[in-house]
Amino acid sequence: MRGRVVVRGGRSWLRKYRAASSLNRLCALLIAGLLPACSVIPGSHLSMPAMTWFQKDAASETADIDVNFVAITPGLISEMGAQPRLIEPLSAMQQLQRESELQAYQYRIGRGDTLNITVYEHPELTIPAGSFRSAEEGGNQVGPDGTFYFPYAGMVEALGKTTQEVRNVLVTRLSRVIEQPQVDVKVVGFQSQKVYVSGEVVRPAVVPIKTTPLTLIEAISEVGGLGVLADWRHIQLTRDGIGKQIDLRAILEDGDWRNNVMLRGGDILHIPRNDSQKIYVMGEVRQPSAVLIGRDSVTLTQAIAEAGGIDEAQANARGIFVLRNAEKRVLENGKARYMATVYQLDASSASGFLLANEFHLRPRDVVYITAAPVARWNRLITQLLPSLIFTDQAQGLE
Incomplete structure (x- = not known):
């Protein structure tokens, strides 16, 4: 497998690399989450001239993985915090339609009522x-x-x-x-129209629909709310055999009331566990592990702390990487191509950890802290990249 790195800020392309041979080793590590860094990247301490790290290669245009390399800086943190809302507010017409739907609701009598x-x-x-x-x-x-x-x-x-x-x-x-x-x-x-609420809630139950409309949020409230391990980003609503995924966090925090749907008799509302919503912390930390994302987001500082902190005797403070979700794209020739982002933090000064405390991680991010000096990061990143593809594919199999 060959790939290239697109460097933020106009720097040259990362030379082509081959990483397929390390995929099995990375898969085993992501599952176990307990092996030290030296067993993850065999030969990662090999000498490599710094001058050969970044160079353009025409053959990399056909690579399977494209990587955008980004330094974590105050400007990046500010840019991430200032990103526009992905969810547009309801227009006046949409709001009127929603209110009309709720006002027009009338309970229809059914068998058993x-x-x-x-x-x-x-x-x-x-x-x-x-x-x-x-x-x-x-x-x-x-x-x-x-x-x-x-x-x-x-x-x-x-x-x-x-x-x-x-x-x-x-x-x-x-x-x-x-x-x-x-x-x-x-x-x-009320016996004829019921909504079935299951999964990670306080009291899984059958919720009857009554004379007032029952919305998704009201149904969850009826069963005592979400459990501690609930994945509120991927709630599954099944209606007439067709499933729909709903992000409850978008409703409550971003005000996206489009997904606060009015439920109907026979609807199945399932709240899964958030076991798959993890961040993998590896390398030169005291306890390599998988960090679970709860209801609140997890920062880079929190993830490292959950793993016992950096091994100061071995870690290179300039080599803290975050490998983010390799997005799969299918080309016209049917070949799969992935786009990943690798963030790098320089924590050699106190300001670095201040930036880490503002850098929010996402599910399936891979945090890796290396002992290798700058000149050897090329080999390290090359061997870690397949883990992004593996975690993405594994998520799709769940």
Whole structure:
């Protein structure tokens, strides 16, 4: 496998490299997360002239991996913090449509629902709830055929109707025996429309849809909220056999209310665990490990601290790298090509760790701290690159 590095700031291209032979070693390390740096990069301390690190190679145009090499500087941190919001606010028309949808919502009666019907001034037609019987137990249940029986009205079709529509039918039929009947219809038992909430929540449960619309956030609140290990970025909503991924964090933190969808009967809402949302910290740290990303983001400083800190006796403070998600692209010839970004931090001064504390990591980032001097980083990065492809492919298999 050959690749090239695009250097930020107009520097020349990184010479071609071959990294396929190290893929299996990197895969094993990412799974175990416990091996020291010397076993990760065999021969990484080989001498290599600094002058041969960056050079343009025409053959690299056909490489399988393109790498954008970026130094972590105050300017980069400022640029990342000033990036425009990826989520545009709802337009006035979209907001109006959403409000209209919620206001127009009406509960449709279904099989198994229980109705409480009151005919005023005619208590003989009303089944009292009493102290030992709830309104649901004393109500009129809609049968499997979608009908229920009511005195002097006979079998009444209720399936798919609103309470107002059922009331109109009862008034018409009772008018034959009662002068100007005053009728009230309420649903007191909701059994026909349910949303199934499973996964990493406090109390997985079946949530009934009632007379007010049930949105995604309300459904999660009904089951006690998210669990500690919930992956709130990849909530799965399945409707009519079709799955949709929803980012709850975008709803709550970025205000993207498009995804706070109104749920329907039969919807399945699954909140997965965030086990796969990890950052891999390797190299010259005291405890190479996989750092789990919780509800809050993790900075580079936090990730290194979780791994026990830098091994000051071995680590090169100028060689702290963050290898970021190799994005897969398919060329016209059908060949796969990857675009990765390698960030490099110089922590030889205190200001470096201040920058690290402002640099936020993403799931599947690989943090590597090397003992190699600058002239040997070329070989190190070359052998680490396949790990980005591996973690990306492994994520797709989960």
